[in-house]
Amino acid sequence: MSTVQTLAAAHAEVKAEIARTDTKTGLLLAFVGAVLAGSWTVAKDVHLTVPAYVVGGLGMGALVVAAGLLLRSVRPNLRGRHGFPLWATLTAEQISITLSEDRAADIAGLSRLAVAKFTGLRRAVDLTCTGGALLILAALLALGGAA
16 A cells, blocks of 8 residues: 555544544433433422431532533534635645645544543543432432332
């Protein structure tokens, strides 16, 4: 495979990874929102003990922080040097020249973007698991306190 073909394949792979990460982020954001809404709906109608309130509040807080990380990871970066903002400032001829000369730099920039998105997603998954575990513990405390 020639260098041009290799660079084109690497560029496509990085862009596909960004798309996969954004898809996962969107699904997790919907899940976190549903868990937050469901937990709030249940908690407002149930008499909870103080420990259940505290643990449940920590769980809800973890989920809110996870949602914030997810939103931040899909936030458009309009100041970035690579991708759409760059192309929007160039003529068609300049785009061709830039792509032929700077494909490796574009791959590096997109790769850094992909890693940042993936890192935010990973942290949000960890917080979602922590928040879910805390909500389960709060539910157990509420059930144990009611008995």
